[in-house]
Amino acid sequence: MKLVVLGCWAPYPAPNQACSGYLLEIAGRRILVDLGHGAFGKLQHILDFSKLDAVFISHLHPDHCADLSCLRHAILSANRLGRELRLPVFVPNDPPEKFEVLAGFEDAFEVHTISTDSREPLEVAGIGCEIFRTCHPIPTYGLVVQGEGTKFVYTSDTGWKAELVDISRGADILLCEGSLLTADSHLAGKGHLTGEQAGVLALEAGVGMLVLTHFWPGYALRDLQQEVSYVFPGKFELAGEFRAYIQN
Numbered sequence: 001m002k003l004v005v006l007g008c009w010a011p012y013p014a015p016n017q018a019c020s021g022y023l024l025e026i027a028g029r030r031i032l033v034d035l036g037h038g039a040f041g042k043l044q045h046i047l048d049f050s051k052l053d054a055v056f057i058s059h060l061h062p063d064h065c066a067d068l069s070c071l072r073h074a075i076l077s078a079n080r081l082g083r084e085l086r087l088p089v090f091v092p093n094d095p096p097e098k099f100e101v102l103a104g105f106e107d108a109f110e111v112h113t114i115s116t117d118s119r120e121p122l123e124v125a126g127i128g129c130e131i132f133r134t135c136h137p138i139p140t141y142g143l144v145v146q147g148e149g150t151k152f153v154y155t156s157d158t159g160w161k162a163e164l165v166d167i168s169r170g171a172d173i174l175l176c177e178g179s180l181l182t183a184d185s186h187l188a189g190k191g192h193l194t195g196e197q198a199g200v201l202a203l204e205a206g207v208g209m210l211v212l213t214h215f216w217p218g219y220a221l222r223d224l225q226q227e228v229s230y231v232f233p234g235k236f237e238l239a240g241e242f243r244a245y246i247q248n
């Protein structure tokens with residue numbers, strides 16, 4: 001399993017950077033997880049988009065899905081030149097007014113809607129995955145992918161919920177949002193975690209590695225790093241553009 005970070009900023013990117021976007025390679029498949037502002041440009045540095053097997057969009061906030069329109073136009077352009085591409089895209093069907101826009105992209109995407117109040121199995125590009133509903137103002141889904149003897153968990157955007165510990169248990173890589181410093185924890189009720197909470201989650205779930213992501217450009221990242229390190233003594237990194245994490 002290989003995870004490459006395309007973008008890790010929210011809700012807007014730092015200069016020359018991108019919002020959420022992650023390329024997951026597992027069992028010979030390439031799954032693009034989220035595609036926020038600027039992430040499609042970053043993807044093109046490392047992969048021909050036509051080699052993607054599927055896209056998973058965790059929720060319809062623009063920092064996670066804005067560049068779907070770029071991907072659509074790239075596919076349409078390739079098809080005008082003789083290709084016959086149509087990419088499976090897994091996407092929440094709520095909020096409906098946002099989903100309607102994406103549903104209109106059927107000329108480039110094979111749209112699969114996702115919707116659950118708890119946890120549910122989901123096959124993405126032939127890989128058996130699990131999705132789970134997170135704690136966020138609009139329907140948002142985290143992703144669990146297991147294959148090649150490894151387990152990957154992506155929390156997407158979420159506030160704290162006890163179920164996260166069970167879901168993340170034993171993950172080789174936990175890609176967890178850590179949007180807030182503890183001093184701003186009063187904002188966590190809006191559906192985000194502090195870095196400290198992400199560290200507690202990693203500790204309680206016994207993960208092999210914590211990769212913290214979803215950073216506000218206004219923070220000094222060393223502060224976030226410090227707050228996580230106080231509570232989580234295990235292997236831990238801040239996400240960064242093109243950083244790759246490999247588990248065999």
Ligand SMILES: [Zn+2]
Nearest residue numbers: 059061136157
């Ligand atoms: Zn969000």
Ligand SMILES: [Zn+2]
Nearest residue numbers: 010061063157
């Ligand atoms: Zn976000």
